[in-house]
Amino acid sequence: MAYKTTEAQRKASKEYRKRNKEQEKIQSYKRTAKMYINSHATLDDLILFHNISLKRMEELLSDPLLSEQQKEYYQQELKKGLNE
Known part of the structure; x- marks a missing residue:
């Protein structure tokens, strides 16, 4: 499968998400809330x-x-x- 990002970048992103689980969770909540408010509320x-x-x-x-x-x-x- 062809990716737009390099293997090194995908690995670095995965490691970042692993080290920053709480921050990633909060960012996900913010994205979900914005999408709900702007599209469905x-x-x-x-x-x-x-x-x-x-x-x-x-x-x-x-x-x-x-x-x-x-x-x-x-x-x-x-x-x-x-x-x-």
């Missing part, structure tokens, strides 16, 4: 996800490890996104 689904994401953002913004400057930055970014 209904308005009800989008409202549900919006509410879930707002709740999660509140949780993350209340993290005591975030500096006030970081919190202010993220809150401004959220406001920009809501106004667009």
Whole structure:
């Protein structure tokens, strides 16, 4: 079977995925979520996800490890996104 990538590249990719399983899993979740939202989600689904994401953002913004400057930055970014 003819591949577009070299054997060395396929081996390196396989090793990377093996060493970074958690990161690969998270990236897969992100791709799946984006595809679902962009291709299949209904308005009800989008409202549900919006509410879930707002709740999660509140949780993350209340993290005591975030500096006030970081919190202010993220809150401004959220406001920009809501106004667009």
